Amino acid sequence: MKALTLNGYDGFSSLRFAEAATPEPGPNDVLVKVTAASVNPVDAKITRGYGGPSQRTLPHVLGRDCAGTVAKLGSAVTGFKIGDAVFGVADPSRWGTHAEYVAVPAATLSRKPAGLSDIDAGSLPIAGLSALAGIVTTGKLAKGQRVLIHAGAGGVGSFAVQLAKHLGATVAATAGSKNAGFVRSLGADQVIDYTKGDFSAAIKDVDLVFDLIGGDVRFKSFPVLKPGGVLVHISVPPMTQAPPRSDVEVKPAPVKYDTALLDRITALVQMKAVQPVVTEVFPFSDALKAFEHVATGHARGKVMLDMTQ
Numbered sequence: 001m002k003a004l005t006l007n008g009y010d011g012f013s014s015l016r017f018a019e020a021a022t023p024e025p026g027p028n029d030v031l032v033k034v035t036a037a038s039v040n041p042v043d044a045k046i047t048r049g050y051g052g053p054s055q056r057t058l059p060h061v062l063g064r065d066c067a068g069t070v071a072k073l074g075s076a077v078t079g080f081k082i083g084d085a086v087f088g089v090a091d092p093s094r095w096g097t098h099a100e101y102v103a104v105p106a107a108t109l110s111r112k113p114a115g116l117s118d119i120d121a122g123s124l125p126i127a128g129l130s131a132l133a134g135i136v137t138t139g140k141l142a143k144g145q146r147v148l149i150h151a152g153a154g155g156v157g158s159f160a161v162q163l164a165k166h167l168g169a170t171v172a173a174t175a176g177s178k179n180a181g182f183v184r185s186l187g188a189d190q191v192i193d194y195t196k197g198d199f200s201a202a203i204k205d206v207d208l209v210f211d212l213i214g215g216d217v218r219f220k221s222f223p224v225l226k227p228g229g230v231l232v233h234i235s236v237p238p239m240t241q242a243p244p245r246s247d248v249e250v251k252p253a254p255v256k257y258d259t260a261l262l263d264r265i266t267a268l269v270q271m272k273a274v275q276p277v278v279t280e281v282f283p284f285s286d287a288l289k290a291f292e293h294v295a296t297g298h299a300r301g302k303v304m305l306d307m308t309q
């Protein structure tokens with residue numbers, strides 16, 4: 001099969017197309033013929049050694065999200081059959097979705113939402129599950145509350161803004177000037193242009209901050225919280241300073257990947273609470289351009305690879 005392989009940690013020059021053996025699914029895996037895959041920020045970061053080289057042996061294939069069709073079933077897999085249209089998340093310790101085929105644990109795979117293109121379906125897993133983790137599971141956002149979402153225009157943020165609005169919250173998000181209208185179109189009540197001054201001067205009395213940026217942005221988010229408010233983050237880098245308040249909670253949001261949560265995303269899409277936000281689709285043969293675009297830190301919505309091209 002054709003695969004985009006990572007051969008070192010010198011950035012994108014370490015990525016090379018190669019012919020590789022098609023993975024053999026283990027007993028609990030499903031072999032998926034990949035038709036759509038995303039490029040996430042973490043894929044770009046790993047090319048520079050993020051997470052440490054001990055996490056994988058080289059060559060490695062990056063990519064977590066996919067949509068495609070079931071090509072082969074592991075001996076213990078029930079609930080899928082060959083030819084099913086599926087979407088899901090690959091195991092990061094094994095070869096990923098930037099290849100013609102990927103062996104995905106059946107436990108992190110589900111049926112593709114009806115009516116969605118493969119590109120749209122493949123855009124949903126990591127962004128959607130991260131937004132669910134931050135806004136619902138850890139953030140416990142409730143109707144009538146006020147939430148501030150940092151990076152509302154990005155892959156996770158564009159899902160989180162829609163989800164928070166669907167839950168009945170008043171939604172504020174940070175974005176650059178060119179993305180203000182876009183983030184408002186996703187349902188944000190207030191968009192704060194972080195390029196035009198300190199966002200924390202533009203908002204207060206927030207119940208929940210969902211931080212997708214980290215570092216100084218996280219530190220500057222404390223003043224906007226109500227007493228008893230919660231700051232949830234999935235982002236790096238960490239803050240270098242100690243938390244400046246003790247009357248608010250700070251929580252990382254562990255992101256869980258499983259079929260039931262993927263089905264929850266499908267339900268949200270089918271009730272039109274959330275729509276996939278794909279803004280760039282690159283042919284697989286141009287995957288490096290997708291990596292470069294994501295690495296700018298200014299991609300809007302999801303950046304996808306059409307694995308059929």
Ligand SMILES: NC(=O)c1ccc[n+]([C@@H]2O[C@H](COP(=O)([O-])OP(=O)(O)OC[C@H]3O[C@@H](n4cnc5c(N)ncnc54)[C@H](OP(=O)(O)O)[C@@H]3O)[C@@H](O)[C@H]2O)c1
Pocket residue numbers: 040041042126127130150151152153154155156157174175176177178179194212213217234235236255294297298299300301
């Ligand atoms: N722990 C996990 O499991 C997990 C899962 C998913 C994501 N993450 C991490 O979460 C972060 C966000 O992921 P993502 O996929 O949403 O990233 P992304 O799509 O690459 O985010 C890009 C967006 O960030 C916005 N942005 C950049 N700097 C900003 C700033 N200072 N303030 C506000 N917005 C800013 C950009 O908007 P403008 O162009 O308008 O500036 C752009 O739209 C990444 O670091 C990712 O690695 C972690």
